[in-house]
Amino acid sequence: EAQVTQNPRYLITVTGKKLTVTCSQNMNHEYMSWYRQDPGLGLRQIYYSMNVEVTDKGDVPEGYKVSRKEKRNFPLILESPSPNQTSLYFCASSFFRGDTEAFFGQGTRLTVV
Amino acid sequence: SQQGEEDPQALSIQEGENATMNCSYKTSINNLQWYRQNSGRGLVHLILIRSNEREKHSGRLRVTLDTSKKSSSLLITASRAADTASYFCATDAVIYTGGFKTIFGAGTRLFVKA
Helix, strand or coil, rough: CCEEEEECCEEEEECCEEEEEEEEEEECCCEEEEEECCCCCCCCEEEEEEEECEEEEECCCCCCCCCCCCEECCEEECCCHHHHHHHEEEEECCCCCCCCCCCCCCEEEECCC | CCCCEEEEEEEEECCCEEEEEEECCCCCCCCCEEEECCCCCCCEEEEEEEEECCCCEEEEEEEEEECCCCCCEECCCCCCCCHCEEEEEEEEEECCCCCEEEECCCEEEEEECC
């Protein structure tokens, strides 16, 4: 089954404790991206990757890192999480540059206390 | 304000009625897409319309695009309680590095009463 898998689904952590949210897709998609969703703000793009070893900042990259060492995986790293990063995070993937539909993971609800 | 802005923010209708949601955007686009999100879950793609298309249909969905007004509308006909969800438009804007950004609006929350 074609899917984007995020882990974990729920995470509560403390300020400053490094964490990684994993994202994996099984559709051989070139394009992957991370979004955060906050009430009233819709989805905002954090980082995106057009292919292996090619990543770029989205609209809200501060406080986040990503890597794309393999085509299928695109982890999101919070080196020192802060409470303002409490949010619902989505990973998405698609072929090429947005000319086709994006497939979304089920989301990771992160709470930083 | 954001690239994609949906209107209205919330819509409540009776089952069987039609629901119309609008989206406005600011920059030139390659395409515009509509997504649906059930509460707290991942987004599901509904339909994509390219910049050289004016109208597209998929089942009970009808999407129009007016590039001169930088706006799109999503019409759901004969709505059902199961259509209750949030609906987002998303636009792809080319950026200077040759990449592109997909920009989502804040969404329209649709509630269909049985």
